[in-house]
Amino acid sequence: MFADLLRVRTPLVNFHVLKDESGLVLLDAGFLGASRSLRRALAERGWENEPVRGILLTHGHLDHSLNVARLAKETGAWIAAPRLDGGRYLGRTRSLGWSRIAGALEGIGRPLLGFRPFVPDRWIDDGDELELWGGLRAVHLPGHTEGHTGYYCASRKLLFCGDLFASFSRWSHFPPAILNAEPERMAESIHKALSLDLAGVIPNHADDAEAEEHLRRLRILAGRLKGD
Template sequence: MLRDASGLYLIDAGFIGGITQLKRALRQHGWENEPIRGIILTHGHLDHILNVAPLVKETGAWVAAPRLDAEHYAGTPKYTGWSHGAGILEAMGRPLLRFQSFTPDRWIDDGDTLDVWCGLRAVHLPGHTHGHTGWYCETRKLLFTADLFASYGPLSHFPPRILNSCPELMRGSVEKALSLDLQGVLPNHGNAASPEAHLSRLRRLAGRA
């Protein structure tokens, strides 16, 4: 959740229980009366987009999303190879969890920018999905890495092959991310470590790969 003078912006929209957790966090920060202006997506996996449509209906927020994951937002993604297993799980989960398809207000391609917070630039990091995208803030030298890796101290790891639509692209995406001028990173899946600690973990993982 990002906040600037105009309001709040979400990086992805969460999974089961996500809206309840969001409202709890807003109350904890004293932001419950501030408008949610936008939802900025990193990719189309169900655990990141389940709550998009309900939140848009409730808040009127716009949605910016990677163009190459359009089939995910429509609820018709195609999975091949190892990721076919993930596709089966999502196919079962969408009706059970009452997923509502949606069309983004803005389609995002590599290098596109959003004039929110301190400025965000889309960095295409394919591998996890075709459209998987990180968001880079040059002012703060901070990269939101989405699912490029999971950061849990000594248990930090890259996503398992079953979750990656094009695993052959993962190495290049890690190298691309680390080529940026960075002081820290924030992954979607990780513990409450500092951005600097998450960056150190990513560099260690990349060194072992």
């Protein structure tokens, strides 16, 4: 996609590494096998000696946050994360309706998978500007979780959209109801994302298509949602 952007694949979910003049920032931290996948991906790109200076989260679901505390301890990286998911970083989940199923599964999974609670060094709110990778702006996209947040790079017209949708060619879809803490807000967040000046989007659950193709798929899904 970009010479200063690296996709790291782990079972069920991808995460990304952003590189600028001061080092590397992880955008989410992956799920099972993330450390091994990260080391391999960095070595293949020739970044294995670059310092990891930060970890930036899109939201607090376990498949994005499982490795955060351990990686931060190993690398000395700061942690920045959406404020409204604060309880999730401490291992607490507020679940209503169908999302109680996912909340129960996460409650079981945290101790089994070795999740370590953490408190971010910086809280992220809607509209916050981050001075990394040429400039990123936090875009609150609630629904999947209370604090679910994307990061928009205006200079590249690119949105890291977290779990706003999953992009797998003809099997692209929005997250199922059991995974959405506030499903009534999903449509609002989709509209908010697509109102940005976009050339591409990068979801965490996705195949190897280019960012422009992921955006095309998101627009098709949004059109179906409206009945267009």
